[in-house]
Amino acid sequence: xxxxxxxxxxxxxxxxxxxxxxxxxxxxxxxxxxxxxxxxxxxxxxxxxxxxxxxxxxxxxxxxxxxxxxxxxxxxxxxxxxxxxxxxxxxxxxxxxxxxxxxxxxxxxxxxxxxxxxxxxxxxxxxxxxxxxxxxxxxxxxxxxxxxxxxxxxxxxxxxxxxxxxxxxxxxxxxxxxxxxxxxxxxxxxxxxxxxxxxxxxxxxxxxxxxxxxxxxxxxxxxxxxxxxxxxxxxxxxxxxxxxxxxxxxxxxxxxxxxxxxxxxxxxxxxxxxxxxxxxxxxxxxxxxxxxxxxxxxxxxxxxxxxxxxxxxxxxxxxxxxxxxxxxxxxxxxxxxxxxxxxxxxxxxxxxxxxxxxxxx
Amino acid sequence: xxxxxxxxxxxxxxxxxxxxxxxxxxxxxxxxxxxxxxxxxxxxxxxxxxxxxxxxxxxxxxxxxxxxxxxxxxxxxxxxxxxxxxxxxxxxxxxxxxxxxxxxxxxxxxxxxxxxxxxxxxxxxxxxxxxxxxxxxxxxxxxxxxxxxxxxxxxxxxxxxxxxxxxxxxxxxxxxxxxxxxxxxxxxxxxxxxxxxxxxxxxxxxxxxxxxxxxxxxxxxxxxxxxxxxxxxxxxxxxxxxxxxxxxxxxxxxxxxxxxxxxxxxxxxxxxxxxxxxxxxxxxxxxxxxxxxxxxxxxxxxxx
Numbered sequence: 001x002x003x004x005x006x007x008x009x010x011x012x013x014x015x016x017x018x019x020x021x022x023x024x025x026x027x028x029x030x031x032x033x034x035x036x037x038x039x040x041x042x043x044x045x046x047x048x049x050x051x052x053x054x055x056x057x058x059x060x061x062x063x064x065x066x067x068x069x070x071x072x073x074x075x076x077x078x079x080x081x082x083x084x085x086x087x088x089x090x091x092x093x094x095x096x097x098x099x100x101x102x103x104x105x106x107x108x109x110x111x112x113x114x115x116x117x118x119x120x121x122x123x124x125x126x127x128x129x130x131x132x133x134x135x136x137x138x139x140x141x142x143x144x145x146x147x148x149x150x151x152x153x154x155x156x157x158x159x160x161x162x163x164x165x166x167x168x169x170x171x172x173x174x175x176x177x178x179x180x181x182x183x184x185x186x187x188x189x190x191x192x193x194x195x196x197x198x199x200x201x202x203x204x205x206x207x208x209x210x211x212x213x214x215x216x217x218x219x220x221x222x223x224x225x226x227x228x229x230x231x232x233x234x235x236x237x238x239x240x241x242x243x244x245x246x247x248x249x250x251x252x253x254x255x256x257x258x259x260x261x262x263x264x265x266x267x268x269x270x271x272x273x274x275x276x277x278x279x280x281x282x283x284x285x286x287x288x289x290x291x292x293x294x295x296x297x298x299x300x301x302x303x304x305x306x307x308x309x310x311x312x313x314x315x316x317x318x319x320x321x322x323x324x325x326x327x328x329x330x331x332x333x334x335x336x337x338x339x340x341x342x343x344x345x346x347x348x349x350x351x352x353x354x355x356x357x358x359x360x361x
Numbered sequence: 362x363x364x365x366x367x368x369x370x371x372x373x374x375x376x377x378x379x380x381x382x383x384x385x386x387x388x389x390x391x392x393x394x395x396x397x398x399x400x401x402x403x404x405x406x407x408x409x410x411x412x413x414x415x416x417x418x419x420x421x422x423x424x425x426x427x428x429x430x431x432x433x434x435x436x437x438x439x440x441x442x443x444x445x446x447x448x449x450x451x452x453x454x455x456x457x458x459x460x461x462x463x464x465x466x467x468x469x470x471x472x473x474x475x476x477x478x479x480x481x482x483x484x485x486x487x488x489x490x491x492x493x494x495x496x497x498x499x500x501x502x503x504x505x506x507x508x509x510x511x512x513x514x515x516x517x518x519x520x521x522x523x524x525x526x527x528x529x530x531x532x533x534x535x536x537x538x539x540x541x542x543x544x545x546x547x548x549x550x551x552x553x554x555x556x557x558x559x560x561x562x563x564x565x566x567x568x569x570x571x572x573x574x575x576x577x578x579x580x581x582x583x584x585x586x587x588x589x590x591x592x593x594x595x596x597x598x599x600x601x602x603x604x605x606x607x608x609x610x611x612x613x614x615x616x617x618x619x620x621x622x623x624x625x626x627x628x629x630x631x632x633x634x635x636x637x638x639x640x641x642x643x644x645x646x647x648x649x650x651x652x653x654x655x656x657x658x659x660x661x662x663x664x665x
Contacts, residue, residue, distance in 0.1 A: 050561060072560045085558035089576045098572070102563030146562065 001064065003028040003186055004049070004154055009058035011044050018044040020210035021058070026154075026188060031180050033189045035197040036207035037233065042190045045207075046156050049188065050079045062153060073102070078147035079156045082163065084139045086131040092118070092142050093127040099150045117149040120179060137168050148183060157189045161196065173199050194234045198222060206230045223281075227360045231279040236315070238280040238327050239359070244272045251297075251353050254278055258322030263297045265353045277359050282329035284355040287316060287340070288348050296350040302326060304345045314339040318349055391636075398424055398629035406623025424626040428634065434614070438634070441611040442642075444525075445593040448532040452540040452589045453582065455533070460544035460581075461574075464551070471549075478541050486535070490602050493531045497521040497603070527603040532593055539592075540585035547581025548574075583650040591639045611635055 002025035011019040019041040026032045034042040047053040049060055051072035059068045067075055078099070087095050096114045105113065118124050121141035131139060140160060147155055157176075161169045177200060180187050191197050197204050198218040205215045206229075214226045225231035228239060240262055246253040252266045254276050264278050286292060292299060302318035305325070312333070318326045326349050332339050341347060399420040401409040413419045428434050463474045481489060496503060499520065508518040521527060551574065559569045597612030604610075611631060618628030 052557060052561075072557075073563045073565055077561075079558070079561045081554055081558055083552070083554050085552070085554040087555060087559075087573060098559070098564075099562035102568060150563070 002026055003030075003063060004188070005061040006045070006049070007059050007061065009045065009048060009055045009060065011041070011048060011053065012056050017210050019048070019055070022207075022210070022212050023058075024205055024212060024215060026186060028186055029184050031177070031187045031189065031200060031202045033191060033197040033201040033204045034207055035191055035194060035204050035233075038192055040207040041210040042192075042207050043158060046079075046158055046188065046190050049154070050077055050156055051075050076153040077156060078150070078152040078154075079158060080140075080143050080147050080160045082159045084131075084143040086139055086142055086146075088131050090130075091127065092123065092129050092131070092134070095131070095142055096127075096146045096149050099146060103150055105150075113149055117145040120148065120183065121145045122175075136164055137172060140164065140172065144179070148185065151183075152185065154186045154188060157187060159191055160189075162191075162193075169196070176200060198234070206233065208233070224357060225279055225359055228277055228279075231359050236282050236327055236329070238282065238285075239277055240280065240324075240356075241275065241277045244270050244274050244276050247272055252276070252358075256324065258324030259300055259320055259326075260322070262356070263353050264356045264358065267357055270358065277361060278356045279359045280351065280356040282315065282327045284351055285326065285328040286350045287318065287328045287330060288350075289341070289345070291348050292350045297353040298355075299348065299350040300324075300326065301346070301348055304341050304343050304347055307339070307341070307343060309339055316341060316347070318347055394629045394632055397625050398633055400626050402624045402626050406625070408625055424624075424630040427627060428630050434631070437609060437614055438611055438638075441594055442638070444529065444532065444610060445590050447529060448536060448593045449540075449586050449590045451529070451533045452537050453586065456537055456540035456544055456585065457578075457582075460541050460548050463541075463545050464548040475542075475545065478538050478545075481534075482538065487598065487602075489535070490531060490599055493527065493534070493603060494522060497527050497530075522603065523605040525604070525608055528600050528608050531599045531603050532596065535599065536589040536593055539588040543584035543588065544578065544581040547578050547584075551577060579650060583646050587643050587646060591643065594639055595635055 004026040006022055006024045006026075009019055009022050010017065022041070022045060024032075034045060036042050044053060048055050049067075051067070051070060051074075055068060059066055061067065062076065067077075087098065090098065093114050096117050097110050100110050100113055114127065115124070118127060121144050123138065123141050123145065126134070126138065126142075131142070134142065140163075143160070144155075160176075161172050164172060173196060176187075189197075189200060198221070201218055203215060203217055204221050206213045206221060208229045214221060214230050216224075216226075221230065222234055225234060225237070231237040231239060240254065240256040240259060242254045242256040242262075244252055245255045245261065247266060247270055250266050251263050252270050253261045253263050256262045256278075262278055270276055286296075300320050302320040304316050305319040306317040308315040309332075313329055313331050316328045316330065318328060320326065328349060330340055397408060399422065400411065401419055401421065401423070403409045409419060411419060459478075463471055463478075466474060495501060498504065499522065504521045507521065511518065555573055555577075556569050559573045564572060595612045595615075596610065597616045600608040600610050600613055601616075612635075615628050615631045615635070618624045618631060622628075
């Protein structure tokens with residue numbers, strides 16, 4: 001049985017349904033991420049798990065016990081807030097001691113527990129400092145130590161790295177992964193940053209407009225997005241839509257406007273005549289100056305209309321004669337110069353049937 | 362350098378007027394008072410000549426000796442401090458929930474509620490004290506109600522007016538806004554996330570108040586306490602109008618020395634002692650306040 005079960009939870013604010021019948025089951029020891037754009041309901045859902053907000057329908061169960069109506073202080077769940085919310089009038093030690101004192105921990109046990117928690121977040125020796133004497137990253141660690149010191153069953157993290165700069169964020173990501181492994185506590189992490197979600201999580205729930213679109217491992221979310229929204233939100237994706245004109249020998253052919261027939265490996269029975277959308281990651285597209293060898297499954301000519309040089313890779317936007325846009329991504333390292341093509345170059349794009357897959361609208 | 366000189370003139374232009382104001386209306390009068398406290402009272406009030414007939418400079422410690430040797434003055438002083446402390450405490454107890462309520466109310470109502478707090482300032486101070494005379498008078502509903510209840514349990518009627526009760530109730534009434542405003546200014550800035558965090562970490566309602574809200578509001582408490590305590594210590598109009606013979610405070614004593622007894626040197630001594638004790642108490646409060654905020658001891662005290 002799952003450790004934390006969110007069953008059919010709904011939350012409305014007036015006419016607006018922030019969370020719309022969400023059901024998610026999170027396993028013990030899992031690093032689980034709620035990912036979605038702002039306003040998708042992920043933070044509202046997290047606040048309901050923490051107890052700061054009550055669902056209008058459905059229930060939240062921890063280890064089989066109904067938590068729904070319990071106040072935050074009576075839940076074995078701790079939150080790391082986006083703003084850290086460190087108590088400014090207390091030292092680092094005072095902040096970390098706070099939940100222990102609230103739990104009536106015998107005072108002789110407190111110093112050892114503080115020391116252990118600070119060691120977990122690599123802040124040994126910072127105990128006597130005040131929050132205003134710490135950097136953003138250090139404050140973040142204190143907030144995590146404070147939340148973990150009582151060994152909660154679940155740790156909720158609400159965009160905890162959003163306020164840090166890119167370099168520090170990456171460092172903290174690695175530390176969070178290690179910390180979670182070390183303490184073995186279930187982490188429920190909220191973020192709008194898809195790369196962060198992919199890097200950190202065991203599983204991701206992608207949310208949109210109050211609903212969960214897909215729950216899966218990062219590689220499945222990225223490689224096999226189920227819906228148009230997920231494909232588009234996670235990384236870059238070419239989305240080609242059109243009517244199905246054939247389904248033969250395990251290959252479905254879709255007639256895409258401005259491109260022509262696009263062939264995709266059939267993953268389910270799709271009858272001809274229906275409309276379908278094909279998702280195709282830019283890095284799966286071959287882009288060459290001369291026509292590819294043999295007869296590839298999909299092959300289209302075009303011109304480089306725009307490019308984004310990003311150092312390690314370059315994103316090429318190729319326009320076909322029919323007016324369709326194809327986005328392709330190439331690592332620059334093999335080029336032997338800065339990049340392969342320039343704007344205006346005529347190029348040949350191709351990909352095998354296995355590269356694309358169908359997504360729901 | 363012309364730029365430097367211009368800057369210097371600019372600075373004098375800004376700080377000059379308030380400095381002049383302070384020198385002429387505060388520093389010089391204080392010095393005159395300090396000097397007067399060492400002089401001899403004149404035969405018909407005021408001051409005796411600074412240089413007497415024999416050409417000797419007439420400066421002495423007589424008035425100070427009188428203050429420190431006659432215990433009646435120390436007693437009045439102590440009583441004044443107790444009245445001011447009780448006033449400060451009562452103001453704090455009433456103002457804190459009020460300020461918290463205003464700080465938590467929806468933004469659009471806050472200005473209106475603050476306006477209601479300072480509304481009494483729009484009518485004259487003395488008129489408001491006389492209003493209390495009517496409210497507390499023997500024929501008013503309040504006195505009749507209280508004495509009616511007392512009669513039920515077999516106790517004799519008590520006068521509400523011309524009593525310490527009347528003085529204290531009016532002291533609290535007059536000074537309440539001075540406590541509400543700094544408390545509100547402080548509480549309004551509190552970060553809601555801190556209370557959420559405390560609750561998340563297991564703190565109940567009272568623990569959230571005593572461990573988070575109250576310690577963080579201490580600067581507002583100290584500011585309000587100073588704004589109430591210092592004027593309450595020197596007040597004379599309220600005990601004059603609403604108090605009984607037992608309610609003579611240091612302010613009344615000073616007023617008597619200057620206007621009735623016409624002993625200016627002794628009045629000066631009383632004023633100086635009042636100023637110094639107010640300064641000392643304010644300094645003490647500031648020191649305690651600084652110690653409480655920003656040193657590890659704050660946690661120990663908060664926990665105790």
